[in-house]
Amino acid sequence: MQQVRASTELEYAFLFTLRKVNSINLEGFKPFFRNMPVDPYIKGNFRSRRLSRFTVSGNELIKLPHGYFFQSKEYNPLLGDLKREFAELDDALIELDIFKNLVLAFSDSCKLHPEAEIGVHQIRIICSPDNSGSPAPEGIHQDGTDFIGIFSVDRDNIQGGETHLYTAKREKPVFSKVLNPGELLLVNDHEFFHFANPIKPQTDAQGSFDVFVLTSPSLLSE
Known part of the structure; x- marks a missing residue:
């Protein structure tokens, strides 16, 4: 596990952490990534996406009412100031x-408050x-939240x-x-910008990259 400790000024649990979540059998997730709705806000039809939000109560999840996803242009110059x-x-x-x-695993690693909202993007x-x-x-960006988990x-x-991960865009x-299947990267969004390179197929056929992105706060509003 790779970990960088936070400064005492911010009093966050970490700056970023990479861990393997051994309690998860990935095969159980795979059927749910088939035939997902195409993201209507991105040209090219290369991204499919679902989104829900939760809180954690003890060892149980509480699903919250659905809402729209919103980021300002400060954080998302491509799709900011748009209710998605x-x-x-x-x-x-x-x-x-x-x-x-x-x-x-996300909530515990980030030491979230029990009432903290968690947004889960399936992509x-x-x-x-x-x-x-x-x-x-x-491009290289922050999400405008506190913590991010990329699984x-x-x-x-x-x-x-x-x-x-970058400390500054330039x-x-x-x-x-x-990130290999089963790895979870946890990031303090206040401290880092993040980016992922485009993907290309290894052979003459379609390829796919499946991830969950978790954020707290959820950035969803009713």
Whole structure:
């Protein structure tokens, strides 16, 4: 596990942490990434997305009412100041123990307040021999939240997609790694910008990159 401690001034649990979540059998997630709704806000139809929000009560998840996703242009120059609405996560996915384990791993690692909202984005990026897929079309950015968790579920027939963390947009990355399935990268959004390289297929066929991105606060409003 790679970890950088936070400054005492901010009193956060960490700056970034990379960990393997051994309690999760990734095969249980994979069916839920098939036939997902295409993200209507991105040109090119290379990204599919669902989104729900939760709080944690003890060892249980409480699903909150759905809402729209909003970031300012300060954080998202591509799609900022736009109310974005996405389909919610599948109820059968939410009921899985492995899903609960993922959200609890995020909450526990970030030492979240019991009433803290957690947004869970389910995202698939696809690529083909003729078109790459971009996990971060907005470029090097922050999300405008406190904590971010990026959990790699599957990398199917792809190359690229390396995740980078930066202390400033014009600086060299302080962390660069392809997140292998089962790895969870936790990031203090106040301290780092992040980005992921586009993906391309390894063979003459379609490729896909499946991830969950968790944030707290959720950035959802009713």
